[in-house]
Amino acid sequence: MFAHNKRLQYTVRVSESNPGLANLMLEQFGGPQGELAAACRYFTQAIGEDDPGRKDMLFDIATEELSHLEVIGNIVVMLNKGAKGRLAEGVEEEGEIYRSITGAGNDSHLTQVLYGGGPPLTNSGGVPWSAAYIDTIGEPTADLRSNIAAEARAKIIYERLINLTTDPGVKEALGFLMTREVAHQKSFEKALYSITPNFPPGKLPGRPEFSSVYYDMSQGGPEVNGPWNSGPDWNVVSDREQQVAVGGGDGHASVNVTPDEDTTLAQMAARTASDPSKDPTTGAELGMGASPQAGSKPH
Amino acid sequence: MFAHNKRLQYTVRVSESNPGLANLMLEQFGGPQGELAAACRYFTQAIGEDDPGRKDMLFDIATEELSHLEVIGNIVVMLNKGAKGRLAEGVEEEGEIYRSITGAGNDSHLTQVLYGGGPPLTNSGGVPWSAAYIDTIGEPTADLRSNIAAEARAKIIYERLINLTTDPGVKEALGFLMTREVAHQKSFEKALYSITPNFPPGKLPGRPEFSSVYYDMSQGGPEVNGPWNSGPDWNVVSDREQQVAVGGGDGHASVNVTPDEDTTLAQMAARTASDPSKDPTTGAELGMGASPQAGSKPH
Amino acid sequence: MFAHNKRLQYTVRVSESNPGLANLMLEQFGGPQGELAAACRYFTQAIGEDDPGRKDMLFDIATEELSHLEVIGNIVVMLNKGAKGRLAEGVEEEGEIYRSITGAGNDSHLTQVLYGGGPPLTNSGGVPWSAAYIDTIGEPTADLRSNIAAEARAKIIYERLINLTTDPGVKEALGFLMTREVAHQKSFEKALYSITPNFPPGKLPGRPEFSSVYYDMSQGGPEVNGPWNSGPDWNVVSDREQQVAVGGGDGHASVNVTPDEDTTLAQMAARTASDPSKDPTTGAELGMGASPQAGSKPH
Amino acid sequence: MFAHNKRLQYTVRVSESNPGLANLMLEQFGGPQGELAAACRYFTQAIGEDDPGRKDMLFDIATEELSHLEVIGNIVVMLNKGAKGRLAEGVEEEGEIYRSITGAGNDSHLTQVLYGGGPPLTNSGGVPWSAAYIDTIGEPTADLRSNIAAEARAKIIYERLINLTTDPGVKEALGFLMTREVAHQKSFEKALYSITPNFPPGKLPGRPEFSSVYYDMSQGGPEVNGPWNSGPDWNVVSDREQQVAVGGGDGHASVNVTPDEDTTLAQMAARTASDPSKDPTTGAELGMGASPQAGSKPH
């Protein structure tokens, strides 16, 4: 069960209204790498998890991410504060509101006109948050790697937001939030490596004849090799002919069909067959003004 | 530039038509963890990458994933082959087609009615593929971690598909595809650790006072600690009061507003103020058939 | 800030595994009328709200909805428990897993294959949750009405789920959750009617000549009038001619364009003009095998 | 059946081209609170409705909303008129078109480049309209409340658009459209309260022990009570311990599993168990350049 404390995990002190900056901050509120995504990711994993240690950790971090969502949401609300009343009360001179809405830049017009200055669960481009952002699949050796990557991405987005902000209070709060992503990544790393073995993920082993092959599929320029495709563990296949039908066979797809299925397929094939021996007049030729008299002609 | 070879990277031999199984296979064709997601992920990273070694690797793997997309697509097409002509040619007895479409199970009806038995870029639930599945952000120390996680997830989904298939040709091809995800994960791991340092990701260091703190946010039951929150590196904060306003201050959000902004906000507040001292009759009370005569009454 | 208690707000006792029922329960986990939608709706309103009483109420209810999300999520997880290990460990006989996955019905195959038996933030059809479900616009006289309606909808979906469940523990927990929606609706009703006046919502008055008109736009059958279009307050307009251009003018749209704009528009009009005086041969006629010789002929 | 009259329900007179303003108007064309949403909402309810009076009303209002969609669409088209030919005919001086497209602000570039100046069914941020905006569930005591709320929201968005427009013809037409939302809300209110009782919505009564409880979930600051949580009808529960497991039991979730299920779950648990007694070296430590020699060490 959740409980709420009216105080924030981190005090938010914003210098002045700035709807354009507020819009960029939405990236960490309702954006793909933002705090709602983080909270939902860990919360749903926690519910589904059976391992007691991981379950506890996932609830700890999910709850903290919810608290971060509240912090970044308050930053958005404070940055929009000055603009909020303007459109609602309609008190300014002719054209002033339109200029202020259009001039703040980015997609801040959407926050004002559609959301009334409140914090919408969209990214900075106005795209509504989607659970399609969450890549949990219910297997810890995969999900923990997904969590590690998610924390790395969130850390970077905070870093970019810090770089483009000059408001010291905003910078400070963002610095706290960014640092917590680093701490969470460390916890998820520990949890992953506490499962042994954890690679390859899951249970089924790979087919050994394909697990150390590197197919050199991009050619025609200088090749810069590295440990990802060279050294004793790798078998590099560059010959184009050896990249095809690598398990044998003719490289084509086949299926056994029943005689009834075969009959129907033949009917469909006949009905939709293209006759490659004719050169038919087409709509494009009609459209060019080409003489359609030629009709269907052999070539 | 891409070139295409008419033969597949892996020969596909399907025993018999099975539209229900075809529908489940879509998970790796147009699903969130599928091959289109993989190909798009690495291809767009390759274009944006400046490091010559990583760029080459990303093009190599992107091109192979496109080739895998072709393999899994051919499995779908073969499994649907027998059903394909039936609806198009409409030759069966009354009601037979409806029964076969409904009886195959899963969401295979969608593949038949909307997509004509072809391979749609949807998951096994019929949800169209979305670029929202791709989490690339243009920073290699984050993107490589995302790639590692993506390969781990794809490996698991293949493992599940293998477990529920009995067709030996399908099992074999899926085994090849699953193994390649293991190989790709190994390459991305090597590429990540070839960047030193790569943790924390990005450039800005964290704030040291918050980078080794573990906030114990979920309480009220047995705590199972592990290396993710115990040991010399961690400072665990369990006291609820110390989890609030951790950087000092009153735990509230504030902003400086101009006098004009203040006036408008006051107007809006007055217009929308709720009066907590009255107990108004509500629509719900009207709806219950409660006497509305009471009107607005103090309490 | 949020805190988490390891115990649920309501104890969940499920009789036996039932993945098909689990799938239907997702409607209240990640569906449009479900608990995530409720929690996000009230939480974002709470952050943006300035009125102290409403802000407190919104945080109270948002936090409870998060706790309900946890309860319904646990119901999903318990109902999937038996199926969870089967696909992950792959231990059953040939074909058994496929039959169990396909036979559970609904879209439960998606929960198993893509989500590993965990609780995904999708509805019962597999559609990922979207913030497009949230209709908050930042004006309390509108948002409170939206909340009232949202609670009414959630109550009904719980009622339907109760009607189709026979598991007594599930029925009991759903009954608790359903009842809480009723209580929340009552609170939102009180909060709405504590704002006076609250109708029309917002600040601008309507244009009086149009605010009590009822346009009878659907005709040609028996008319059943009611208080929504009859009585002294309503002015019913049934004459089709009086439904057009109701504010005067010619009923057409116009704009003043500059001479330069006019020139360009004329160019575009000339380039794309259709000549209604000719009867051109078309692609459809070619496609029917009609003789194209006729070419463009006047009629 | 529908019929169309070439004249609009309200004459549209626009002073001059303004693509930036056109873009904001899209909010009521293809936005979540716009006229397409309204028309689709009432039209689908009308088809599904069996009550003759409500059915007629829903068709009346759906048809009017379609006519409003036409009015707002014409406003968009007129505001874009001057810009429409420019890009299509490409007649201006070098760089002029780019400047005009970029300079209009908002997301008007999308309307020009992708939609050729026509009226797209998107909101002002370019997000395509989605039926996910429609919350109809087929129960009139819920749907009518949803309609009331939808009209309130639409009224507010029109109010905001009026406040930011200075074009008198646009202001006048928007005033008409806004007023009609007020009239429609009145009709839906009458229709709701014509059903007795209509609260609680639906058929099942709530569990009385939970229907008048108010859980005070947000604490730690000044509490402002109001009629939504105080007075004789409410039982306020503030004690944290009494907010947990409110129906009794241990606050945990349980399910009975079969012995076979239990065996498989144990297998999965063993395979994915995390060992909390070790402190493993992690990828993050490798990434920091920390010495990996320490390996897996007890602590």
Added chain:
Amino acid sequence: MFAHNKRLQYTVRVSESNPGLANLMLEQFGGPQGELAAACRYFTQAIGEDDPGRKDMLFDIATEELSHLEVIGNIVVMLNKGAKGRLAEGVEEEGEIYRSITGAGNDSHLTQVLYGGGPPLTNSGGVPWSAAYIDTIGEPTADLRSNIAAEARAKIIYERLINLTTDPGVKEALGFLMTREVAHQKSFEKALYSITPNFPPGKLPGRPEFSSVYYDMSQGGPEVNGPWNSGPDWNVVSDREQQVAVGGGDGHASVNVTPDEDTTLAQMAARTASDPSKDPTTGAELGMGASPQAGSKPH
């Protein structure tokens, strides 16, 4: 302006309830090729169109498609009629409702549980309708081709639905709707070819050196040529080397950057450089239980 007639364009006579069939019919109600898509497509084109003849035609057909949407919606409602009351009133014996909901097949459970038996604007897989289905771009020589194709697709989906239905009343109404798509396609064909020339679409001519080249990009198997790549108009390029950098140059992408930009790019490159000369220990190796002592070693 629109007007509504209470009678349908085509009388709907359904033999008996069939929720599974109802679900499939949704494909033409809220599916990508369905009637809402058609109506929205032509209606928005009509508003934006300046050519008087085409504008009139587009309004004629848009209005008819709205009337078709009403017909297909009524088919859905009639097929769901019997099931509608069951879940709402909850009167059946224990477990009966669950069996009927699950047993109807397809995704009909969604129509019942979420939409109460009403006609939702989704496809037969439950995916909400999206304006992303509409491909109008505001240029008649493209839009008319899009309309021709859309009518062809809709015709086929109706054909498939007819093939799987045995209810004579449903078959008859679908036959009417299917035929009207044929008629509409004929009108759009005539409208397209009334614009001369209409190919290539738009205004800019192509670059002649590339407009009749056919790049043979797929090789390695039997080539079946046809009029799409052979005959006097086509210049087929099969030599792989001549398919690259076809306009000359080195086949690489370049841009001029300022010295400041160059400095920053160099910084970023240095920070994220991968060192291909080392073979670093990776997380995967740790995960396999491989000895991490080796550390970073040259190879």
Added chain:
Amino acid sequence: MFAHNKRLQYTVRVSESNPGLANLMLEQFGGPQGELAAACRYFTQAIGEDDPGRKDMLFDIATEELSHLEVIGNIVVMLNKGAKGRLAEGVEEEGEIYRSITGAGNDSHLTQVLYGGGPPLTNSGGVPWSAAYIDTIGEPTADLRSNIAAEARAKIIYERLINLTTDPGVKEALGFLMTREVAHQKSFEKALYSITPNFPPGKLPGRPEFSSVYYDMSQGGPEVNGPWNSGPDWNVVSDREQQVAVGGGDGHASVNVTPDEDTTLAQMAARTASDPSKDPTTGAELGMGASPQAGSKPH
């Protein structure tokens, strides 16, 4: 199988960084009419196609579209090159980065903050690419028409991008890409007309009594007739009464329900009946401050 050549199909030479222009170019990278849509469209058709000639053609063109995706992606990357390092390295003076991000216009802020200057699979408004853009249905007489239309649309979007660009290298590359759409349209036209007959698409003939009727549904203004509704082939129906129930019957929808179903429907009707004879006090009246004492009153 696919292979990759490190050189592009067309050399890209960009004069200088321009993030605003880069953002507009995304329309052809991840937009609905862009190259990913084209590649996915033809690739999935190719896999599902059985006709050897069409299959080969579809693979040829799909592969070329992938190569075009690479070209336009490189244009985006080059235009963003100068901005890429700035945010990542954070080296500029206070506030400079915010100004440059906000000032570039359009939605380029999203490319920078969320995607780090890489090429995201979104359109120019930031909306992620969706497979909902692809309208393939698995019937060649429909799909080829869809392809023809898709090429026409893509040609036009390139034309618009050319018109707003002044960079000669970008203009040249766009000219190549635009021309190839023309060539592809020609191929698809030839392929369509090689199937005889191809109209009406599919197999079922239309009902002759409805296939040449034109319903004049939009009236009340000047009618401009053209070959789409006049001439010997057309039967125009303008009489409103003859547009209704065109196949006979009463124009209403009906279904046979079982006695049990009837009973339940009657129960639901009674529970939700609206009483048109009363004028109930409503929530709106309460909200206006109207006296609620009046209660429910007859009128």
